[in-house]
Amino acid sequence: MALIDPVLLKPRLGALAGRFDVDALDECDSTNSELMRRADRGAPAGTVIVADRQRAGRGRRGRSWLSSPEASLTFSLLWRFPGSPTRLSGLSLAVGVGLARALGGLGAPGVRLKWPNDVLLATNGDFAKLAGILVELASDRRGTQAIIGIGLNLLPPTGDLPQPASGLSAAGVRVERHDILAAILAELAAALDTFAALGFAGLRDDWQALHAWQGESVRIQGEEADLAGRCLGADPDGALLLETGKGIERIFSGDVSLRRTAGGDGTSHA
Ligand code: ATP
Numbered sequence: 199m200a201l202i203d204p205v206l207l208k209p210r211l212g213a214l215a216g217r218f219d220v221d222a223l224d225e226c227d228s229t230n231s232e233l234m235r236r237a238d239r240g241a242p243a244g245t246v247i248v249a250d251r252q253r254a255g256r257g258r259r260g261r262s263w264l265s266s267p268e269a270s271l272t273f274s275l276l277w278r279f280p281g282s283p284t285r286l287s288g289l290s291l292a293v294g295v296g297l298a299r300a301l302g303g304l305g306a307p308g309v310r311l312k313w314p315n316d317v318l319l320a321t322n323g324d325f326a327k328l329a330g331i332l333v334e335l336a337s338d339r340r341g342t343q344a345i346i347g348i349g350l351n352l353l354p355p356t357g358d359l360p361q362p363a364s365g366l367s368a369a370g371v372r373v374e375r376h377d378i379l380a381a382i383l384a385e386l387a388a389a390l391d392t393f394a395a396l397g398f399a400g401l402r403d404d405w406q407a408l409h410a411w412q413g414e415s416v417r418i419q420g421e422e423a424d425l426a427g428r429c430l431g432a433d434p435d436g437a438l439l440l441e442t443g444k445g446i447e448r449i450f451s452g453d454v455s456l457r458r459t460a461g462g463d464g465t466s467h468a
């Protein structure tokens with residue numbers, strides 16, 4: 199029996215229960231891959247796959263996502279939008295706002311967002327990755343389907359990671375996992391409704407307020423040359439704004455890595 203029981207989740211979703219169709223698995227390759235296969239077979243919007251264990255959990259650019267049943271919550275949500283994928287720039291940022299609102303509501307202080315897809319925890323004077331978001335899009339006659347994958351650390355991950363990582367427990371949150379998943383799904387539904395109506399522009403103020411590195415010196419490691427400047431957050435399309443000696447550059451590509459270059463106490467730009 200999987201750690202999440204959809205029967206126990208339903209009452210926690212209350213009036214929103216009808217918007218989600220949750221399947222809980224002991225194991226799969228990746229909840230994003232499993233949900234994509236089901237979406238191709240016609241699964242409805244609101245389908246959620248949550249798995250205790252992923253054999254091949256993925257991050258961006260084919261990187262691995264580390265998780266273990268007790269220490270993690272790993273799931274994917276299917277959502278559909280009218281129109282082409284180009285209208286969905288900023289979707290992973292919108293999801294970040296929903297996720298951060300939910301974690302804040304569960305009592306986690308210091309949850310911050312890093313462009314484009316990371317949720318960080320301000321901890322021990324620095325930032326550590328608490329959750330990652332992997333949005334994968336596919337379009338057909340009906341519009342665009344988004345597979346929204348979320349990996350959340352309940353406990354700090356054990357394993358060799360190139361960047362600091364943390365878990366909800368480090369933020370003092372010890373909430374039962376059904377309550378965590380229900381809170382996240384409720385905030386995702388709200389954020390996705392706003393996004394469908396207004397695009398990322400409707401969530402931008404909140405994103406900016408949650409932005410970990412607002413006004414700080416950063417460098418962007420691209421496939422070509424690196425760029426350095428002051429990070430001004432995201433524009434209404436979800437592009438990263440970087441103030442450089444040549445003016446303000448807009449970075450659209452997710453195929454870059456953002457790094458802070460100045461030290462900081464991890465809390466002063468909340
Ligand atoms: P970048 O700034 O290059 O985007 P990133 O750390 O945000 O760096 P992503 O591709 O967004 O990179 O996320 C995948 C990365 O997350 C992996 O390379 C790995 O270092 C890290 N990672 C994997 N599992 C976990 C986990 N459970 N918790 C925190 N970080 C993890």
Ligand code: BTN
Nearest residue numbers: 228255256257258330331347349
């Ligand atoms: C990242 O930080 O690059 C994104 C990580 C996303 C991980 C989640 S875990 C659930 C879903 N299934 C996957 O294979 N990936 C996402």
